[in-house]
Amino acid sequence: MSDPRPLILALYEQASVGCGGAPGLWTHPADDRVGVNSLDRWRDVALTVQQAGLHALFLADVLGLYDVYEGSVDAAVREAVEAPANDPFGYVPALAEVARDLAFVVTASTTYEHPFSLSRRFGTLDHLTGGRIGWNVVTSYLESAARNFGLDGQLKHADRYGRAEEFLDVVYQLLEGSWADDAVVADKASATWARTGSVRPIDHVGTHFRVAGPSLTSPSRQRTPVLFQAGWSPRGREFGARHGEVVLLPKSDPHEIRAGLDDIRSRAAALGREAEDVRALALARIVVAPTRAAAQEKLADLQSAYRLQAQLVSYSGDSGIDISRYADDEPLSTVTNGLTSYVPKAGPGSPPLTAGDVRRRFANVDRGSDLFFVGTPGEVAVAMGEHAATAGLDGYMINPLTSPGTLADVAELLVPELVDRGLFTQGVKTGSLRSRVRLDGADRLPDSFPGSRFRRPTPSRS
Amino acid sequence: MSDPRPLILALYEQASVGCGGAPGLWTHPADDRVGVNSLDRWRDVALTVQQAGLHALFLADVLGLYDVYEGSVDAAVREAVEAPANDPFGYVPALAEVARDLAFVVTASTTYEHPFSLSRRFGTLDHLTGGRIGWNVVTSYLESAARNFGLDGQLKHADRYGRAEEFLDVVYQLLEGSWADDAVVADKASATWARTGSVRPIDHVGTHFRVAGPSLTSPSRQRTPVLFQAGWSPRGREFGARHGEVVLLPKSDPHEIRAGLDDIRSRAAALGREAEDVRALALARIVVAPTRAAAQEKLADLQSAYRLQAQLVSYSGDSGIDISRYADDEPLSTVTNGLTSYVPKAGPGSPPLTAGDVRRRFANVDRGSDLFFVGTPGEVAVAMGEHAATAGLDGYMINPLTSPGTLADVAELLVPELVDRGLFTQGVKTGSLRSRVRLDGADRLPDSFPGSRFRRPTPSRS
Numbered sequence: 010m011s012d013p014r015p016l017i018l019a020l021y022e023q024a025s026v027g028c029g030g031a032p033g034l035w036t037h038p039a040d041d042r043v044g045v046n047s048l049d050r051w052r053d054v055a056l057t058v059q060q061a062g063l064h065a066l067f068l069a070d071v072l073g074l075y076d077v078y079e080g081s082v083d084a085a086v087r088e089a090v091e092a093p094a095n096d097p098f099g100y101v102p103a104l105a106e107v108a109r110d111l112a113f114v115v116t117a118s119t120t121y122e123h124p125f126s127l128s129r130r131f132g133t134l135d136h137l138t139g140g141r142i143g144w145n146v147v148t149s150y151l152e153s154a155a156r157n158f159g160l161d162g163q164l165k166h167a168d169r170y171g172r173a174e175e176f177l178d179v180v181y182q183l184l185e186g187s188w189a190d191d192a193v194v195a196d197k198a199s200a201t202w203a204r205t206g207s208v209r210p211i212d213h214v215g216t217h218f219r220v221a222g223p224s225l226t227s228p229s230r231q232r233t234p235v236l237f238q239a240g241w242s243p244r245g246r247e248f249g250a251r252h253g254e255v256v257l258l259p260k261s262d263p264h265e266i267r268a269g270l271d272d273i274r275s276r277a278a279a280l281g282r283e284a285e286d287v288r289a290l291a292l293a294r295i296v297v298a299p300t301r302a303a304a305q306e307k308l309a310d311l312q313s314a315y316r317l318q319a320q321l322v323s324y325s326g327d328s329g330i331d332i333s334r335y336a337d338d339e340p341l342s343t344v345t346n347g348l349t350s351y352v353p354k355a356g357p358g359s360p361p362l363t364a365g366d367v368r369r370r371f372a373n374v375d376r377g378s379d380l381f382f383v384g385t386p387g388e389v390a391v392a393m394g395e396h397a398a399t400a401g402l403d404g405y406m407i408n409p410l411t412s413p414g415t416l417a418d419v420a421e422l423l424v425p426e427l428v429d430r431g432l433f434t435q436g437v438k439t440g441s442l443r444s445r446v447r448l449d450g451a452d453r454l455p456d457s458f459p460g461s462r463f464r465r466p467t468p469s470r471s
Numbered sequence: 472m473s474d475p476r477p478l479i480l481a482l483y484e485q486a487s488v489g490c491g492g493a494p495g496l497w498t499h500p501a502d503d504r505v506g507v508n509s510l511d512r513w514r515d516v517a518l519t520v521q522q523a524g525l526h527a528l529f530l531a532d533v534l535g536l537y538d539v540y541e542g543s544v545d546a547a548v549r550e551a552v553e554a555p556a557n558d559p560f561g562y563v564p565a566l567a568e569v570a571r572d573l574a575f576v577v578t579a580s581t582t583y584e585h586p587f588s589l590s591r592r593f594g595t596l597d598h599l600t601g602g603r604i605g606w607n608v609v610t611s612y613l614e615s616a617a618r619n620f621g622l623d624g625q626l627k628h629a630d631r632y633g634r635a636e637e638f639l640d641v642v643y644q645l646l647e648g649s650w651a652d653d654a655v656v657a658d659k660a661s662a663t664w665a666r667t668g669s670v671r672p673i674d675h676v677g678t679h680f681r682v683a684g685p686s687l688t689s690p691s692r693q694r695t696p697v698l699f700q701a702g703w704s705p706r707g708r709e710f711g712a713r714h715g716e717v718v719l720l721p722k723s724d725p726h727e728i729r730a731g732l733d734d735i736r737s738r739a740a741a742l743g744r745e746a747e748d749v750r751a752l753a754l755a756r757i758v759v760a761p762t763r764a765a766a767q768e769k770l771a772d773l774q775s776a777y778r779l780q781a782q783l784v785s786y787s788g789d790s791g792i793d794i795s796r797y798a799d800d801e802p803l804s805t806v807t808n809g810l811t812s813y814v815p816k817a818g819p820g821s822p823p824l825t826a827g828d829v830r831r832r833f834a835n836v837d838r839g840s841d842l843f844f845v846g847t848p849g850e851v852a853v854a855m856g857e858h859a860a861t862a863g864l865d866g867y868m869i870n871p872l873t874s875p876g877t878l879a880d881v882a883e884l885l886v887p888e889l890v891d892r893g894l895f896t897q898g899v900k901t902g903s904l905r906s907r908v909r910l911d912g913a914d915r916l917p918d919s920f921p922g923s924r925f926r927r928p929t930p931s932r933s
Contacts, residue, residue: 073683202551
């Protein structure tokens with residue numbers, strides 16, 4: 010058996026006080042997330058992530074408050090469930106300046122952004138950070154977000170993906186296709202900044218967008234930011250197979266992940282991509298301490314700050330089901346909103362879930378089926394290595410329980426153990442984000458990537 | 472006669488190599504603007520602006536390349552006329568981290584942004600910078616921008632302003648009205664981040680937007696960013712009178728400015744505002760050197776790098792008239808696009824301008840009618856003080872000719888002279904941007920401001 014490939018690790022964060030993976034844990038005495046609006050806490054996070062050698066800081070996002078539970082935002086803002094929801098793009102340039110080797114993955118929605126604006130934003134960030142930028146492509150899932158952008162409710166699942174496909178094609182045309190590699194010469198003597206004929210409109214006319222172009226930004230180190238994507242439905246997998254450079258898998262069972270990932274990689278290969286060009290991460294929560302007893306104590310301490318109420322607000326928002334209206338013995342109604350994380354059945358053929366099932370499942374901070382590693386550094390390292398190998402995963406996004414608690418533990422206890430076992434590469438990661446996650450270390454998308462078809466041959470010099 | 476009030480000074484910049492006020496001057500040997508894509512040059516700019524005690528760094532913006540001249544972008548990218556056009560929002564958080572007292576004014580378009588996204592972006596930046604943020608509200612003017620956002624051409628002037636009015640009303644509802652001042656208590660003991668009933672939807676339904684709200688950001692130091700606005704048409708003046716906290720006047724003649732400003736301030740008073748709450752700046756270019764001879768030498772040196780060709784590309788884009796198609800003796804066609812800076816007549820009753828008139832006007836770096844101060848520090852300080860007093864201006868935005876040349880001269884030569892004459896307050900400016908530009912030093916909009924009507928009384932504590 011060959012040596013394991015070192016894992017890719019990122020920290021999952023969000024510009025909110027309370028995040029989905031840690032319901033209520035902002036109330037823990039040692040947690041500092043109430044400082045969301047100040048960079049003070051974020052500087053420490055960024056520097057620690059960089060110093061620990063993690064590959065990136067990932068910023069999740071939502072575009073509406075959680076208002077399904079009890080039919081208002083009150084519970085969500087009281088419990089700080091994904092609230093507030095500050096703009097992640099406000100943080101990234103500042104933190105990239107603080108931690109000058111750290112890479113960032115920023116969530117942005119193809120449903121509520123415009124591809125011309127967003128490609129400029131990413132092109133600019135890619136320049137300013139020297140290529141340390143990834144984009145978590147989402148189609149968004151909250152009804153409340155739809156109502157903030159002029160819709161009565163969400164676009165249908167298929168329409169969201171149809172728009173997303175065209176959105177990406179516009180981004181490729183702008184960032185990969187509208188400026189030649191050698192367009193910018195910046196020659197003062199001949200007063201030539203960019204060469205004639207090297208910058209051309211895209212004149213895109215599609216179903217959702219009409220965009221003339223060219224891009225307002227010149228080619229950056231990566232051109233297109235590294236594309237992250239999460240999707241488990243057949244449509245989501247097809248999208249990931251086409252556009253995902255790093256896919257995020259919302260599951261814990263390694264065999265289930267392996268099956269889904271095989272499907273995504275097969276679809277990618279059918280599109281002409283190298284299967285290995287699709288890297289895959291799962292979202293993991295980790296409790297690690299020097300001894301097994303200390304880990305259990307830490308878990309109990311976290312449990313003391315855990316709030317089922319916050320979790321139920323989160324569940325209601327994610328699923329669209331207002332669980333506050335159901336008694337424990339009532340089965341939950343079926344809601345179809347394209348999500349796969351929460352379904353009102355435990356599985357195919359199972360009886361409908363009752364509200365009591367959900368409340369019991371979420372009674373504790375480990376939330377039953379989540380990917381949750383608890384133990385000594387050695388135990389967690391072994392478990393992660395085995396899980397990744399079985400699942401075919403390339404690594405994990407670590408979803409912190411408390412902040413700075415989880416990150417500090419990962420940096421001090423887990424990373425050294427992973428390094429010792431050959432499961433992680435020691436030291437600050439440098440270079441473009443794409444070079445960190447691709448096996449060939451390239452800065453740019455490979456020619457086999459579907460979006461690369463929008464590249465143009467470089468015109469002959471005039 | 473009372474002592475003059477100290478001037479407000481800001482540096483006018485743009486995330487481009489070539490800017491409208493300095494056509495071709497990026498080719499000057501001492502200019503560093505070809506480094507637009509790296510923060511290296513920008514860090515120096517930000518620190519110098521801060522250290523010189525200027526009130527803000529202003530970032531202009533465009534959302535399309537200049538493509539009127541010769542009917543393509545070729546001349547604009549060759550001459551770097553407002554090209555590239557990187558996203559100013561990518562720079563501000565990084566520079567706010569470098570220069571921790573510097574304030575920023577960022578240009579954003581009500582025609583091509585969405586008020587829900589933009590209010591979140593500003594709310595986040597206002598938090599992260601402690602209130603050092605202003606918004607230059609523009610309705611945009613380039614046909615090329617319209618074509619990047621799905622339109623065949625620009626909205627009509629009146630429609631752009633209609634959308635802008637509603638846009639601002641949505642922003643006020645979100646940032647001033649949807650969260651009570653005392654909403655956030657962040658009390659871990661009671662697991663209460665924000666109080667019940669303190670965060671409410673806005674449920675805006677208008678002509679251009681439907682936005683449910685509430686804001687995703689909690690109240691920041693300023694809530695609404697300081698509103699900058701430039702407009703000279705009657706409709707533009709009315710908009711400035713209603714929404715402008717700092718109006719930018721695109722004229723040079725002090726009597727003409729005075730008349731326009733009196734009109735704007737009268738309109739503001741008619742809306743219930745204090746006339747003095749409308750501060751006014753003009754855009755000035757400055758050549759200053761220790762002696763009169765040295766200033767003339769500097770002017771000649773700048774002239775040697777000035778490019779009429781770049782100016783004509785800029786003129787064509789701004790006016791919509793492709794001057795490359797006109798011989799010197801041909802009168803220019805009339806173009807109506809809502810701009811006031813460039814008209815095909817010199818004035819009411821004048822004969823139509825010919826292409827030759829325009830080429831002659833722009834033959835030199837001083838461009839005829841611009842507000843252009845040249846001389847020793849004493850001469851320029853006196854001229855600025857007199858001009859401001861005559862025009863009723865509160866200060867200037869300094870449009871650099873070369874970078875870092877102009878800024879260095881202002882910091883080293885002009886600012887000390889202005890301070891000596893009581894025309895400028897020495898030292899780094901601190902506090903919120905609003906407190907720097909308002910006479911009463913307040914962080915928040917005054918109650919007399921029309922947008923303040925969207926505020927809600929704080930609910931009684933539950």
